[in-house]
Amino acid sequence: MSDTVRVDIWLWSVRKMKSRSLATTACRAGHVKVNGNTVKASHKIKVGDMVSYRFEGFDRSLEVLQILTKRVGASLAEQAYIDHSPPRPKFSIVLTSGVRLRGSGRPTKRERRQLDSLRGRNTNLNRYG
Numbered sequence: 602m603s604d605t606v607r608v609d610i611w612l613w614s615v616r617k618m619k620s621r622s623l624a625t626t627a628c629r630a631g632h633v634k635v636n637g638n639t640v641k642a643s644h645k646i647k648v649g650d651m652v653s654y655r656f657e658g659f660d661r662s663l664e665v666l667q668i669l670t671k672r673v674g675a676s677l678a679e680q681a682y683i684d685h686s687p688p689r690p691k692f693s694i695v696l697t698s699g700v701r702l703r704g705s706g707r708p709t710k711r712e713r714r715q716l717d718s719l720r721g722r723n724t725n726l727n728r729y730g
Contacts, residue, residue, distance in 0.1 A: 617661070624642065629642065634653040646668075648667065651665075651685075666683060
């Protein structure tokens with residue numbers, strides 16, 4: 602087994618990215634960092650490195666424990682890293698009444714204001730004051 606591997610291959614093999622091309626694209630976009638530095642997809646990582654990446658709008662941080670070059674099962678993949686990411690925030694606001702029925706047309710001005718106030722947007726501000 603090798604002691605280093607490309608960061609895009611590792612993210613794919615530990616099942617953090619659905620495909621290797623998505624991992625490569627994330628690296629090109631600057632969403633992947635190793636030890637705090639933005640890296641290219643070809644950057645080699647080793648055991649002990651901290652890999653940070655942005656996925657679905659949330660930052661994730663992983664410590665490399667094992668080098669993998671092939672995609673493995675989920676139970677084996679979890680053993681290859683330690684997840685230091687903060688937990689995702691729980692959204693307590695449920696917009697059950699804020700969902701309009703399909704085909705009901707555009708909301709009226711009154712309905713739009715009610716939806717905005719439900720979502721926490723203050724639309725009652727006067728334009729001139």
